[in-house]
Amino acid sequence: MEPTAAEIEAAVTAFEVFLRDRRLKMTEQRRTMVRVVLDKRGHFTADELYRKLLSDGESVSMATVYRALALLEEGGVVEGHDFADGQRRYERALGREHHDHMICVDCRAVIEFTNHDIERLQDEVAKAHGFTLKDHSLQLFVECRDWHETGTCPRRVERERGASGAQG
Amino acid sequence: MEPTAAEIEAAVTAFEVFLRDRRLKMTEQRRTMVRVVLDKRGHFTADELYRKLLSDGESVSMATVYRALALLEEGGVVEGHDFADGQRRYERALGREHHDHMICVDCRAVIEFTNHDIERLQDEVAKAHGFTLKDHSLQLFVECRDWHETGTCPRRVERERGASGAQG
DNA sequence: ATATCTGCAAATGTTTTGCACTTTT
DNA sequence: AAAAGTGCAAAACATTTGCAGATAT
Numbered sequence: 001m002e003p004t005a006a007e008i009e010a011a012v013t014a015f016e017v018f019l020r021d022r023r024l025k026m027t028e029q030r031r032t033m034v035r036v037v038l039d040k041r042g043h044f045t046a047d048e049l050y051r052k053l054l055s056d057g058e059s060v061s062m063a064t065v066y067r068a069l070a071l072l073e074e075g076g077v078v079e080g081h082d083f084a085d086g087q088r089r090y091e092r093a094l095g096r097e098h099h100d101h102m103i104c105v106d107c108r109a110v111i112e113f114t115n116h117d118i119e120r121l122q123d124e125v126a127k128a129h130g131f132t133l134k135d136h137s138l139q140l141f142v143e144c145r146d147w148h149e150t151g152t153c154p155r156r157v158e159r160e161r162g163a164s165g166a167q168g
Numbered sequence: 169m170e171p172t173a174a175e176i177e178a179a180v181t182a183f184e185v186f187l188r189d190r191r192l193k194m195t196e197q198r199r200t201m202v203r204v205v206l207d208k209r210g211h212f213t214a215d216e217l218y219r220k221l222l223s224d225g226e227s228v229s230m231a232t233v234y235r236a237l238a239l240l241e242e243g244g245v246v247e248g249h250d251f252a253d254g255q256r257r258y259e260r261a262l263g264r265e266h267h268d269h270m271i272c273v274d275c276r277a278v279i280e281f282t283n284h285d286i287e288r289l290q291d292e293v294a295k296a297h298g299f300t301l302k303d304h305s306l307q308l309f310v311e312c313r314d315w316h317e318t319g320t321c322p323r324r325v326e327r328e329r330g331a332s333g334a335q336g
Numbered sequence: 337a338t339a340t341c342t343g344c345a346a347a348t349g350t351t352t353t354g355c356a357c358t359t360t361t
Numbered sequence: 362a363a364a365a366g367t368g369c370a371a372a373a374c375a376t377t378t379g380c381a382g383a384t385a386t
Contacts, residue, residue, distance in 0.1 A: 061343045084250040131310035138306045142299035229368045
């Protein structure tokens with residue numbers, strides 16, 4: 001499901017077109033970020049992306065990461081979500097279908113799901129009120145009962161050791 | 169739909185019981201906040217509540233407002249929401265039914281709605297994945313088309329004048 | 337050439353915290 | 362008296378911004 005190298009390069013080109021249309025410039029930092037981001041699975045924060053770039057030996061600043069993420073989002077390369085934990089999270093959008101998220105309140109694992117009936121009903125609700133639905137945000141906060149009960153949830157154990165957040 | 173004075177006092181007492189169960193104390197500030205909060209309609213931020221208390225001549229600090237809001241939320245007096253604009257928003261929970269929110273991306277108006285089919289489907293989704301649904305967060309970001317087109321949306325006009333945020 | 341970018345450091349805005357003092361229980 | 366709460370100012374955090382120098386078109 002990860003994009004091939006060729007697909008990533010096509011996306012770089014597409015992003016360049018997006019930038020050109022707005023009279024913005026393609027830079028080494030932006031190019032690198034498109035590549036890194038499309039190669040990522042799961043969700044990541046601005047800070048996680050920044051660290052990844054640094055550990056890859058890239059030369060970027062946090063400010064540039066934030067400025068680029070905003071553009072990557074507008075350009076449809078990534079999608080941003082707010083899981084109500086104080087940090088915006090991103091995920092690769094290119095070539096992915098729309099989905100919503102279940103977040104385990106115990107271990108913070110993120111599980112994706114799609115439910116077309118819910119999507120349709122949302123549209124109907126908006127219409128019924130005379131509005132146009134532009135976007136939505138749906139998170140289900142769940143509990144991984146079995147893992148929870150046995151205390152063996154691997155992600156929770158990891159989190160309690162102080163490791164970085166779990167991702168679905 | 170606003171609670172009567174008697175209902176508010178009953179809520180103060182109930183909150184006191186909640187506190188006592190946890191070996192916490194009822195204070196003048198907390199008592200006042202329960203009253204003020206239950207009297208409010210619409211959504212408010214911590215800062216808005218703080219200003220309201222000050223203008224009422226109450227003696228509170230921002231720190232106490234934040235600490236109390238956390239307790240009020242746990243005690244079921246208020247419910248907190250994250251509308252992805254960087255500030256947590258609260259609303260009176262006591263005696264209110266569950267509902268979700270539509271937020272106009274143009275004027276930031278907040279409209280409440282309830283859809284039982286969506287609720288049921290959320291439960292089913294969680295169950296289908298082997299999880300227990302503990303909570304959810306659903307926001308529909310909409311556009312008030314007519315107002316938008318005519319440029320007469322009262323809330324937008326108000327917002328552009330620099331007034332405080334609109335509430336549904 | 338010129339408009340846009342970048343990095344840095346400083347600023348921002350919201351929320352949290354340490355601490356000495358005050359208030360409930 | 363003991364335990365918890367308060368205000369204040371400082372800290373913590375994620376994110377944004379001003380500006381001078383660097384880079385893309």
